[in-house]
Amino acid sequence: xxxxxxxxxxxxxxxxxxxxxxxxxxxxxxxxxxxxxxxxxxxxxxxxxxxxxxxxxxxxxxxxxxxxxxxxxxxxxxxxxxxxxxxxxxxxxxxxxxxxxxxxxxxxxxxxxxxxxxxxxxxxxxxxxxxxxxxxxxxxxxxxxxxxxxxxxxxxxxxxxxxxxxxxxxxxxxxxxxxxxxxxxxxxxxxxxxxxxxxxxxxxxxxxxxxxxxxxxxxxxxxxxxxxxxxxxxxxxxxxxxxxxxxxxxxxxxxxxxxxxxxxxxxxxxxxxxxxxxxxxxxxxxxxxxxxxxxxxxxxxxxxxxxxxxxxxxxxxxxxxxxxxxxxxxxxxxxxxxxxxxxxxxxxxxxxxxxxxxxxxxxxxxxxxxxxxxxxxxxxxxxxxxxx
Numbered sequence: 001x002x003x004x005x006x007x008x009x010x011x012x013x014x015x016x017x018x019x020x021x022x023x024x025x026x027x028x029x030x031x032x033x034x035x036x037x038x039x040x041x042x043x044x045x046x047x048x049x050x051x052x053x054x055x056x057x058x059x060x061x062x063x064x065x066x067x068x069x070x071x072x073x074x075x076x077x078x079x080x081x082x083x084x085x086x087x088x089x090x091x092x093x094x095x096x097x098x099x100x101x102x103x104x105x106x107x108x109x110x111x112x113x114x115x116x117x118x119x120x121x122x123x124x125x126x127x128x129x130x131x132x133x134x135x136x137x138x139x140x141x142x143x144x145x146x147x148x149x150x151x152x153x154x155x156x157x158x159x160x161x162x163x164x165x166x167x168x169x170x171x172x173x174x175x176x177x178x179x180x181x182x183x184x185x186x187x188x189x190x191x192x193x194x195x196x197x198x199x200x201x202x203x204x205x206x207x208x209x210x211x212x213x214x215x216x217x218x219x220x221x222x223x224x225x226x227x228x229x230x231x232x233x234x235x236x237x238x239x240x241x242x243x244x245x246x247x248x249x250x251x252x253x254x255x256x257x258x259x260x261x262x263x264x265x266x267x268x269x270x271x272x273x274x275x276x277x278x279x280x281x282x283x284x285x286x287x288x289x290x291x292x293x294x295x296x297x298x299x300x301x302x303x304x305x306x307x308x309x310x311x312x313x314x315x316x317x318x319x320x321x322x323x324x325x326x327x328x329x330x331x332x333x334x335x336x337x338x339x340x341x342x343x344x345x346x347x348x349x350x351x352x353x354x355x356x357x358x359x360x361x362x363x364x365x366x367x368x369x370x371x372x373x374x375x376x377x378x379x380x381x382x383x384x385x386x387x388x
Contacts, residue, residue, distance in 0.1 A: 024124055024126075025124045028126055028133055029060075029133060029134075029137055031130070032130035032131075032133035032134050033060055033063070033130075033134065035130040036060075036063045036064060036067045036130050036131065036134060037063065039067055039070065039130075040063060040066060040067060040070070043070055044066060044067075044069075044070050045375070046345075046347075046348040046372075046375055047063070047066035047067075047069075047070075047345075049375055049376055049379060050344050050345060050347070050379060051063050051066070053337075053341050053344060053379065053383055054191070054341055055191065055196055055337065055338065055341075057141065057143070057193075057195065057196050058138070058143060058190050058191055058193065058196060060134045060137060060138065061134060061135060061137075061138035061143055061145065061190050062187060062190065063134065064130075064131045064134035064135050064138070065183055065186055065187060065190070066183075067130070067131050068109075068131050068150065068153075068183075069153075069179075069180075069183055071109070071131065072109060072153065072154065072157050073157070075102050075105045075106065075157070075161070076102060076161065076241060102158070102161055106154055106157075106158050109154060110151065110154055112127075112129055112132050113132075113135075113147060113150045113151065113154070114147070115127065115132070116132050116135045116136050116139070116147075117139070117145070117147040119136075121136050121137075121139040121140040122140060138190070141195070142193065142194075142195060143190055143193040143195070143196070144189040144190055144192060144193045145186065145189070145190060146186060146189055149182045149183065149185055149186040149189075150182075150186070152178055152182045153178070153179050153182045153183060155178070156175060156178030156179050156182075157178075157179055159178075160175055164237075164241070164243045164245070165243075165244070165248060166230070166245065166246075166247050166248065167247065167248050167249060168247050168248075168249050168250075169227060169247045169250070169288070169289050169292045170292075171247070172223075172226055172227050172230050172245075172247065172289075172292075173223040173226065173227065173292065173296070175226050176222045176223035176224070176225060176226025176227065177219060177222060177223055177226075179222070179226060180221070180222035180223070180225040180226050180229075180345075181218060181219045181221075181222025181223065182222070183222070184218035184219070184221055184222050184342055184345065185215070185218055187218075187341075187342040187345075188214065188215070188218055188339075188342045191337075191338040191339075191341060191342060192204070192338060196338060197336065197338040198323065199323050199324055199326070199327035199328070199336075200327075200336045200338050200339060202321065202323055202324055203311065203314060203315075203324060203328075203336070206314045206317075206318060207310060207314055209310065210307060210310050210311065210314065213303045213306055213307050213310070214307060214339055216300075216303055217300045217303050217304055217307070217343055218342060218343070220296040220297070220299045220300040220303070221296070221297070221300050221343060221345060221346040221349075221388075223293075223296045224293045224294070224296035224297045224300070224346065224349050225293075225345065225346070225349050227289060227290070227292055227293035227296070228290070228293045228349040228352050228353060229349075230245040230246070230289075231245075231246070231286055231289055231290060231293075231352075231356070231363065232352060233245060234246060234261075234265075234363060235265050235363065235364075238261060238262050238265035238266065239265050239266055242262060244258045244261050244262065246261070246282075246285050246286070246289060247285075247289060250284075250285045250288050250289060251285060253285075254281045254284050254285055255281070256278065256281040256282065256285065260278050261278070261282070264278045264279070264282075264364075279362060279364055282362075282363065282364075283360060283361045283362050284361075286356065286361040286362075286363055287361040290353055290356055290357075290361060293349065293353060294353050297346060297349065297350055297353070297388070300343070300346060300388060301387070301388060304335075304343065304386075304387075304388065307335065307339070308333060308334045308335050308386070309334075311328075311331070311334045311335065311336075312334040315328045315334070332384065332386055333385070333386040335386045340383075340386055343388050344379060344382065344383065344388065346388040347375065347378055347379055347382055347388060348372070348375060350388065351372055351374055351375060351378060352372070355367075355368065355372070356368070
């Protein structure tokens with residue numbers, strides 16, 4: 001009897017293995033999804049949490065978009081440590097071939113993205129990179145993806161590495177438009193795929209004004225995100241890449257040199273009076289920089305309120321549209337999920353700005369170093385209240 005049970009188990013294993021091996025693509029897709037989930041859960045928990053609000057058909061593609069952002073932002077020219085292996089390799093390549101390791105990485109991603117969009121999405125050939133596998137699967141399922149958003153992101157990020165200094169906060173906003181806003185536009189397009197949201201597509205077709213507002217909100221959120229990210233990442237860039245990401249004109253206004261900021265970040269300032277003097281000036285610079293980010297968030301909120309009102313008006317004016325009438329009853333506060341969900345990427349920036357204000361815009365306050373624990377609850381609340 002025991003032997004019989006063992007045979008049953010083994011037989012089941014054979015059938016399972018046979019099923020998996022006969023669908024190589026499904027295995028690739030499963031492994032890629034697991035890989036990306038683990039990557040984001042570890043290194044970008046905000047995106048990992050927000051992905052849970054994305055409709056299931058588009059969730060994997062959303063994860064891929066956020067992982068793409070994460071991977072490209074990791075690319076550097078070897079850092080400030082000239083003795084490191086990465087720095088030496090980049091220097092040798094630059095001297096011998098006129099290219100850097102960063103150039104090679106950007107070319108790899110550019111070529112990979114091109115392959116995703118030009119090769120047959122139904123091919124079962126393993127494309128290798130988990131992000132590419134999930135994007136190709138989205139194309140295979142006829143979801144809206146546009147290669148231009150990815151290439152614009154790559155170009156803007158590459159330009160930043162070549163010239164990492166921002167003269168004004170408006171320059172950071174321009175950088176945000178070329179990076180974070182592009183990903184926001186792509187997420188919007190993804191969720192407005194015909195197979196996911198036919199009723200919302202019908203809604204948007206009724207009003208170019210509404211289309212413009214929805215796009216504008218994504219743009220403002222992208223610019224706010226970039227400004228917040230440069231404040232948040234200031235210490236990282238100063239310590240690991242020997243760069244200062246705050247606006248040069250504001251540093252001049254408050255008579256603070258980049259050298260002083262780098263010395264503080266890298267632990268070379270020992271005198272308490274000097275440390276306090278630099279931190280006081282930094283507070284003023286961070287405050288003015290953060291104000292621009294907050295202004296973009298406020299503008300996005302105002303336009304979101306206008307969107308709700310306009311959607312309500314459109315639904316009332318199109319009582320004959322059965323598709324619109326049927327589905328609009330499920331829209332919380334006159335705001336469909338597929339329009340609102342892409343806006344939720346603003347929530348981490350909003351939480352960070354609130355935290356900055358609470359601690360007097362002192363990025364070196366010990367509580368600013370603590371991980372943000374409120375995102376799960378805040379995102380849940382904002383999702384149901386339709387606020388950002």
